[in-house]
Structures are given as C-alpha cells and as structure tokens.
Amino acid sequence: MQSSKKRTLLNICIAAGITAVIMLMIAALFDYYFDLNDDVLMKDLLSGSYTGTPAAHNIQMLYPVSALISLLYRLFRKTNVYGIFLCLCQYACLFLILHRTINIEKNRIAKFIAVTAQVLMYLGCLTGHLIYVQYTFTVAMMAGTAAFLVITGSGRSNRILVCIIIWLSFLVRSEMLLLMLPIAGMAWGYRFISDYKEEKKKEIRTIYFRWALILFAGLLICKGIDVLAYSSDRWTEFRNLFDSRTELYDYQTIPDYESNRDFYESIGLDETEVELLFNYNFGLDEEIDSKTMLQVAEYAKSIKEETPMPQRIKAAFSKYIYRLHHFGFQEGFEYPQTDAPWNLIILIMYLSICIAAVLRKREGIFEIAFLAVLFIVRSLLWMYILVGERDPIRITHGLMFAEMALLLGIMINNISSNSWKVYVRAGLIIVSVISAIYVPNNMTVSQLEAEDRKMVNEPYIELYKYIDDKSENFYWIDVYSSVSYSEKMFTDTDNSLDNFDILGGWACKSPLQDAKLKAFGFKDIQSSLLSENVYLVVKSEYSTDWLMSYYNNKGVGIELSEVDTVADTFRIIKVNEKR
Structure with missing residues (x-):
C-alpha cells in the first residue's frame, strides 16, 4: 500500500x-497574449475595468463560471484572474494526459516513447495556441482531454472528472463544446463497447446510462441557470x-x-x-435596436445570392x-492556413491503429469499424x-486536437499489448x-507573430x-481604429475603471x-460625445465625414477640432456643438 502511494x-x-x-x-521565450479582442473584452467585463x-x-x-471568475476578481483585485484561468485550463489538459499515460503504463520503454511523443506533439502543434490564448481553443483542449480520459480510464473518480471537464468547457464556450461532443461521444461509445465485451453486461449498461444521464443533466442545469440569470x-x-448582430456581421x-x-x-434608417x-x-x-438589427439581418439574408448547396458542398x-493531405510548413500563425503537422500526425495514428487491428484479424474488426465511423464523424464536422x-484555426485545430487525443488514448491503452x-x-x-x-517551424512562426504583434x-x-x-477625460474610440491591438496577459495588470470605450462591438x-x-454620468453615446472632457479617437488615415453627416442629419450642427495626436497614428478629436 505504501509503495503504491509513493508510485502515485x-x-x-x-x-x-x-x-x-x-x-x-x-x-521564458514569449509573452502570453489574449489572442483576440473578444477575450480582452471578457477580461475587462469580469475584472471590473469596464x-x-x-x-x-x-x-x-455561461453565467455560473462567469460569476465565479468575477467573484475571484473581487477577492484578487490586481490579478489577471481570467488569463490565469485560461492558462490553467490549458496546462491542466497537458498534465492530465501526461499523468494518465505515466500512471497506466508500467513498461518503462513504452512509457518513455509515449511521454516523448506527447511532449513533442505539444511543442510541434500547440506552441502558438499556448502563447496566443483564446477561450474557444481552450474549450477544444478540454473536450479532447475528456475524450482521452474516457478512453484510458475507468472507475467512478474518472467518470466524475470527465463530467467536471465537460461541464466546465460547456460553461466557458457552449457552442464549441457542442461541436466537440460528437468526438467525446465517440470516445464514450468506444469505452462502453470495450467494457461491454467483458462480463457483468447489465452492470455496465447501468453504469454508462447513469453516467450519460448525469452528464447531460449537468449540462441542462448549467444552461438553465444561465437562462435564468439573463431572463430580465x-x-x-x-x-x-446580439444574435441579430452576429448573424449580420458574421x-x-x-x-x-x-x-x-x-x-x-421602410424601417426608419437613413444613409448616415x-x-x-x-x-x-x-x-x-x-434607434438601432434589436428589432432594427434583426430586420437588416433578415433582409440581407433574403437578398444574398446564395451559392447552391450542392455547389457549396x-x-x-x-x-x-486538400487539407487532409497538405503537409507544408507553417508560414504564419493563422494565415495562410495550414493544418500540418496536425493532419500528418492524425494520419499516422489512424494507420498505426488500423494496421494493428487488421493483423489481429477477427479480433480487430471492432477497431476497424470504430475508425471508419470516427472518420465519418470527423468528416461531417x-x-x-x-x-x-x-473555419479559423481556433476551431479547426481544436477539432484536430480532440481527434488526436482520442486516437492517442486508443494507442496508449494498447501500447503494451502483445x-x-x-x-x-x-x-x-x-x-x-x-x-x-x-518544432523549429512552430517556434519560428510564434516568434514572428510575437514580433508582428509588438x-x-x-x-x-x-x-x-x-x-x-x-483620467479626467473620457474617450470614445472608433471601432476600426481599435481592432488591431492584442493585449499581453500578465504585463501591467490594472483592473481599475477604464475611461474609454469603443463605439460598437x-x-x-x-x-x-x-x-x-x-x-x-452619461445618458447615451450621442449626447456624451458633445460633453465637456469627452473626445473621439480615430486613426489618422480614417475619415470622420460619417460623424459630421450623422449629427447634421439629426439636426445637430457640430465642428471637429483636432486637439492632439498620439504616436503619429491616432487623432484625438473634440466634438463641439455649433452655437
């Protein structure tokens, strides 16, 4: 017993x-970044700086995890809790996969091979995503880790751990978790069929039915709390x-x-x-409210020249x-897109399992059938x-991570089988x-991305x-003038109230x-721009004619005066009402 505890x-x-x-x-090599402005705004909302x-x-x-993180911000006011949360989720995934591999594999050679492969996979595939952190990809990592744990584990504690990971990922980004569920479901099906081959079939059916029931009940409870929290x-x-805006812009x-x-x-919108x-x-x-945004989105959809579905397919x-077999080196972190080495690694995993299964003849029929179904599922996704x-890489790479984790689980389970x-x-x-x-290519691309962002x-x-x-002033920033900025996670963390906002988003x-x-002390944005000590920020190359036209059309004569420039890039403009 003592020896077992020491080994654990x-x-x-x-x-x-x-x-x-x-x-x-x-x-040591890089600074951590929030990959997109979405995560920066979420951090600002949760921290109170907004x-x-x-x-x-x-x-x-979803509300439960948002409420928890905001509570932690109340306790630790000068800490980047959200950034720490995302990084902990990602590195916890790496740890759980490594720990499970080390724990279940007794053969030292097999253990060394498996751990070496995993570490190199992390560095060869994941480096960029570990540096430029985004909550969508973080959810994919959690879903893939859950699939790996399902394949390689057993027992009540493992089932509880899987449920917690799935629930947490659903709370963080429900849409991404739902996209990942078919992969996680395939892992659940593989484990169920593998266990069902053994004795105690009735007990196995009961265990897996309860597991699925508890898992989906938890998802429903999470969603129910969120619906209630946003029911006003x-x-x-x-x-x-928000939904109409997403439909229109995305x-x-x-x-x-x-x-x-x-x-x-007909809907009361003029040109300005x-x-x-x-x-x-x-x-x-x-006047641009939910009804107006919905009408514009529906109209845009109705007049859109849709490519016929057969042609789109x-x-x-x-x-x-093409993306299945294109194995070129990365040229940039996201664009031009490339799926290597993810797709190449996944191909090798499929081939390894398939060859082993074929040589087992009748005993390998299940694995061959499973791989065929898995490939169909991943193709449909x-x-x-x-x-x-x-298809941004936060989604496509996320899909491949989940699939890779599932296949890795099958390989680890059988790495010592004769x-x-x-x-x-x-x-x-x-x-x-x-x-x-x-690895060198991934590091180089990540470094170039860091230099570009800097x-x-x-x-x-x-x-x-x-x-x-x-701090005595307030600044409204033109949306297009704000989008290029990407914030470092752990540099000069300041969660105090920001005296600026963007005009959209x-x-x-x-x-x-x-x-x-x-x-x-503002009533609305339109009137606030005319207030004392309130300024507009716009990039030097962007016109402000739209602003003049808008106010003039509202019957408000304005004049714009440039009061300052910043970094030879931004103009600070005072908007004054003509008397």
Whole structure:
C-alpha cells in the first residue's frame, strides 16, 4: 500500500514537472497574449475595468463560471484572474494526459516513447495556441482531454472528472463544446463497447446510462441557470440584438444604402445611420435596436445570392480533401492556413491503429469499424464548418486536437499489448519524429507573430497610456481604429475603471454598457460625445465625414477640432456643438 502511494505521488510529480518545464520554457521565450479582442473584452467585463465592478454577466460565457471568475476578481483585485484561468485550463489538459499515460503504463520503454511523443506533439502543434490564448481553443483542449480520459480510464473518480471537464468547457464556450461532443461521444461509445465485451453486461449498461444521464443533466442545469440569470427584459432585449448582430456581421453582408433605399426607409434608417452599421459604430445611434438589427439581418439574408448547396458542398469537400493531405510548413500563425503537422500526425495514428487491428484479424474488426465511423464523424464536422465558411484555426485545430487525443488514448491503452505494441510504438516514434521536425517551424512562426504583434501594439500602448494619464477625460474610440491591438496577459495588470470605450462591438447596447455610461454620468453615446472632457479617437488615415453627416442629419450642427495626436497614428478629436 505504501509503495503504491509513493508510485502515485511520483507519477503526479513527473507529470507536473514535465508540464511545468513546458510552461516555463514558453514563458521564458514569449509573452502570453489574449489572442483576440473578444477575450480582452471578457477580461475587462469580469475584472471590473469596464464598468468599475466585476461583472457576473460577461455575455459570452455561461453565467455560473462567469460569476465565479468575477467573484475571484473581487477577492484578487490586481490579478489577471481570467488569463490565469485560461492558462490553467490549458496546462491542466497537458498534465492530465501526461499523468494518465505515466500512471497506466508500467513498461518503462513504452512509457518513455509515449511521454516523448506527447511532449513533442505539444511543442510541434500547440506552441502558438499556448502563447496566443483564446477561450474557444481552450474549450477544444478540454473536450479532447475528456475524450482521452474516457478512453484510458475507468472507475467512478474518472467518470466524475470527465463530467467536471465537460461541464466546465460547456460553461466557458457552449457552442464549441457542442461541436466537440460528437468526438467525446465517440470516445464514450468506444469505452462502453470495450467494457461491454467483458462480463457483468447489465452492470455496465447501468453504469454508462447513469453516467450519460448525469452528464447531460449537468449540462441542462448549467444552461438553465444561465437562462435564468439573463431572463430580465433588458438582457432579453440585448441578447436578441446580439444574435441579430452576429448573424449580420458574421454570416451576411450589409446591403448598401443606394441599392436598398426603399428597404432602409421602410424601417426608419437613413444613409448616415446605415454608415454606422458599415463602420461598426452603431452604438452612436439609439434607434438601432434589436428589432432594427434583426430586420437588416433578415433582409440581407433574403437578398444574398446564395451559392447552391450542392455547389457549396462540392467546394467544401474539395477543400477538405486538400487539407487532409497538405503537409507544408507553417508560414504564419493563422494565415495562410495550414493544418500540418496536425493532419500528418492524425494520419499516422489512424494507420498505426488500423494496421494493428487488421493483423489481429477477427479480433480487430471492432477497431476497424470504430475508425471508419470516427472518420465519418470527423468528416461531417469538418464539412459542417467548411460549408458554413467559418473555419479559423481556433476551431479547426481544436477539432484536430480532440481527434488526436482520442486516437492517442486508443494507442496508449494498447501500447503494451502483445498484438499491438510493435505498431503502436512504431507509430508513436514516427509521430515524435514528425513533431520534432515541426518544432523549429512552430517556434519560428510564434516568434514572428510575437514580433508582428509588438510592432502593431506600440502605438496602441502609447494611446492607452495617454488615455490613462488623462483620467479626467473620457474617450470614445472608433471601432476600426481599435481592432488591431492584442493585449499581453500578465504585463501591467490594472483592473481599475477604464475611461474609454469603443463605439460598437458585441457588448454595445448591453446592460453593462448602460452601467458604464452611468458610471461616467452619461445618458447615451450621442449626447456624451458633445460633453465637456469627452473626445473621439480615430486613426489618422480614417475619415470622420460619417460623424459630421450623422449629427447634421439629426439636426445637430457640430465642428471637429483636432486637439492632439498620439504616436503619429491616432487623432484625438473634440466634438463641439455649433452655437
């Protein structure tokens, strides 16, 4: 018993040590970033720097986890809790996979091969995503880890751990978890059939039925709490606006005014208001509400020249086939897109398991059938996102991580089996070599991305320092002038109330923006821009004619005066009403 406890503790220490080395190595070479502005705004909402008080409603996450993180911000006011949370989730995934591998594998050679393969896979595939952190990909990592744990584990504690991971990932990004569920479901099915082959079939059926029931009940409870938390009329109105805005900006094209004048006049929008939709500064106009946004989105969809579905499927299938076998090195962190070495590693895993299964003859029929079904499922998921033309790497790489984790689980389970071990170990060695080849490329691309972000951020850092130094003022930032900035996670953390906001974005017109306006004594954006000590920030190359036209059309004569410039990039403009 004592020896078993020592071994368990040792295994935990080894897995934690390897994970810590990866984390410290990346921290020594790079700064951690929030990959997208979405995560920055979520951090601002949760920390209280947006409204002055940590917000339990952060719009994108489901309420329970949002409330928990906001509570932690109340306890640790000067800490980047959200950044720490995302990093902990990601490195916990690496740790859990490593620990399970070390714990279940007794053969030292097999253990060394498996751990080496995993470490190199992390460095060859994941480096960029560990540096430029995004909550969507974090959820994919958690879903893939859950699939691995399902395949490789047993017992009540394992089932509880899987449920916790799935619930947490659902709370963080429900849409991504739902996309990952078929992969996790395949892992659950594999384990159920494998266990069902053994004795006590009735007991196995009962265990797995309860497991699935508890898992989905937990998801329903999480969603129910979220629905209840956002059930007020004001939040319902905003969520309708949010959904319509997402449909319009992410999936449709805003109809131009001249060709669609009759439609816009029928819903009460003039040309200057439509221009606000085009430049994302729609927060300036109080008349653009959920009803108006829905009408524009529905109209845009009705006049959109849709490519016939058979043609879209054909084009997506061609792209899918190309991405299956394109193994070039990365040229950039996200664009131009490449799926290597993910796709190559997954191919090797499929081949290793398939060869071992074929040579087992009748005993390997289950594995061959499972791989066939898994490939069909993953193909359907890929076709779904490619037909929808929404395939950023945070989604595609997330899908591949989950699939890779599932296949890795099957290989680890059989790495010491007499009929499997030669092919599984050979497959993992090949995976290690491929990953090692891509490590320098991944590091180089990550470094180039860091240099690019540093260069782009320099004028923004000056701008936000300028704004922070003038705390007596308030600044409204043009949306297009704000989008290029990417924030470092753990540099100069300051969760105090920000004296600026953007004129649009996905939090615009939310109860949280109402709270921010109230904190600074503003009634609305339109009137606040005319107030004393309130300024507009816009990039030097961008015109402000749209602003003049908008106010003039509202019967308010204005004059714009440039009071300052920052970093030779941004103009600070005072908007004054003509007397």
